[in-house]
Structure formats: structure tokens, C-alpha cells
Amino acid sequence: MKTEILFLAGMCLCACSRTPQEQTSFPSVKVVHAEVMEAPSSRCYTFISQPYRLSELSFRVGGPVHAFDVQQGQFFRKGQLIAAIDERDFVIQKQRTEALYRQAEVDYARISSLYAKDNISGMNYEQAKANYECTKADYEAAVNAWEDSRLYAPFDGYVQQAHIERYQDVKPSVPVVTFIDLSRIKVEAYGPRIWRCRCGKKILWRVWFASMHFLTGNLCLLNIS
Numbered sequence: 690m691k692t693e694i695l696f697l698a699g700m701c702l703c704a705c706s707r708t709p710q711e712q713t714s715f716p717s718v719k720v721v722h723a724e725v726m727e728a729p730s731s732r733c734y735t736f737i738s739q740p741y742r743l744s745e746l747s748f749r750v751g752g753p754v755h756a757f758d759v760q761q762g763q764f765f766r767k768g769q770l771i772a773a774i775d776e777r778d779f780v781i782q783k784q785r786t787e788a789l790y791r792q793a794e795v796d797y798a799r800i801s802s803l804y805a806k807d808n809i810s811g812m813n814y815e816q817a818k819a820n821y822e823c824t825k826a827d828y829e830a831a832v833n834a835w836e837d838s839r840l841y842a843p844f845d846g847y848v849q850q851a852h853i854e855r856y857q858d859v860k861p862s863v864p865v866v867t868f869i870d871l872s873r874i875k876v877e878a879y880g881p882r883i884w885r886c887r888c889g890k891k892i893l894w895r896v897w898f899a900s901m902h903f904l905t906g907n908l909c910l911l912n913i914s
Contacts, residue, residue, distance in 0.1 A: 737877040742844065742870035745852075747862050748774060749837040757855040759866060765842035772840040772853075772865055779835040783828070790821075790828040797821035846870040 756773040765771060800817040803809040849867040853859055 739875045739877070740849075740869035740871055741873035741875060742846070743849070744843060744868045745864040746771065746840055746843070746866050746868050747864050748772075748840060748859060749861055750774065750779070750834050751858070751860045752778065752838065753858045754853060754855055754865075757853065757865075759848055759851050761848055761850060763848045765846065765848070765868075767842055767844050769842045770839060771842055771848075771868075774838040774859070776835060776838050779831070779838050783831040783835050786824065786828040786831040790824040793817075793821040793824040840865060842868065844868075844870055845872065 752774040754772055755775040756770070759771060797817045797820070800809060800814055804811070804814040846868050849869045851866050852864045859865065
């Protein structure tokens with residue numbers, strides 16, 4: 690009897706015992722730390738290049754061109770002769786006005802001396818003075834015209850295009866050559882982020898042509914429009 694009671698008590702204890710709960714599984718998450726990555730500093734943009742300076746050179750006087758042996762792309766140093774007009778007429782005019790000017794200068798000096806001593810009227814003195822100033826102006830104009838018959842390179846540069854031929858009779862202000870300065874190049878580029886570059890900031894730029902690098906430099910000025 691006691692054995693049966695112990696057996697029943699053991700069965701009750703087993704029935705009342707709790708079953709262990711199953712463990713809940715969670716999905717695994719991979720943690721990645723954020724890193725600062727620098728954007729590439731190089732950009733590719735289309736651009737328009739222009740010479741640093743471009744001038745259309747012309748004579749201030751007219752006449753037949755005597756000296757002009759220029760080829761497209763030819764290089765000239767600053768002050769080097771590019772073209773010259775036949776100077777014979779200008780030399781004759783300079784010599785004639787110089788003679789009149791020297792004579793008027795002597796007469797004016799003589800009359801000024803007499804006028805200072807009150808030996809001549811004021812009207813004669815004023816006439817001599819006016820004649821002296823007029824002949825001096827004519828002589829200076831003749832000298833300027835003679836000097837303007839020669840065309841010199843205003844800066845180191847290249848002939849982009851010749852507009853006349855030798856022995857051609859040219860008129861004043863008619864373009865003789867288009868002269869360009871390639872010591873520096875102006876580049877106009879358009880891009881979505883170019884505006885971020887501050888004016889005056891130096892930027893290394895390179896120009897590629899036919900897969901060959903041939904120009905490089907610093908961008909020193911940026912115009913934003």
C-alpha cells in the first residue's frame with residue numbers, strides 16, 4: 690500500500706513540473722563602421738580655349754607696303770619689325786617740315802631778343818611765336834607719320850593670320866595681321882561643380898589631345914556667370 694502511495698506521489702510531481710521553454714532565435718546583424726572617403730579631385734569638362742591676348746595690328750598711315758615677309762604661325766619678339774610702308778614720301782615730308790621748323794626757331798629766338806629790348810612791336814613777336822609753334826607741330830606730326838610707317842610687334846607672340854600682301858597699297862587702320870599671345874591661355878569651362886572653386890584659387894589643369902598630354906598649368910582666375 691505504501692509503495693502505491695509513493696508511486697502516485699511521484700507521478701503527480703512529474704506532472705506538475707514545468708517544461709523548459711525553448712530559446713528564441715534572433716537574426717544576426719553585421720555591423721559596419723562608417724568611413725570618410727575623399728571624392729576624386731580630378732574632373733573632366735569640355736572647354737573653350739582662347740589666346741591670352743589677341744590684337745589686330747594695323748598702320749596709322751597709308752601707303753604701299755614695302756617690307757612684309759610674314760608666314761602664318763611665325764613668332765615675333767616684342768619690338769621686332771613685322772611690316773613697313775615705303776617711307777620715301779614720309780622722309781621728304783619730315784625733311785621739309787624740319788627745315789621750316791629750324792628756320793622759325795631761329796627767327797623766334799631773334800625776335801624774342803629784340804622784343805625783350807623793346808626794339809620790336811608786340812604784333813611781330815606774336816606772329817613769330819605762332820609761326821614757330823605751327824612749324825614745330827608740323828615737324829612733330831611728320832616725324833610721327835614716318836615712325837608709324839613701320840609696324841612692330843607689341844608683345845611676344847605669333848601671327849595667327851595675315852590680311853595683306855607685300856606691295857599692296859593699304860589704308861590707315863586696315864588690319865595687317867592678327868597677332869596672338871600664347872604665353873598664357875584663357876580657358877572657359879562649364880561644369881556642375883565648377884562654381885565651388887573660389888576666385889583666385891589655384892587649380893591644376895591639363896589638356897589632352899589625341900591621348901597625348903601637351904598642356905598643363907595653374908588656373909589662377911575663375912569667372913562665374
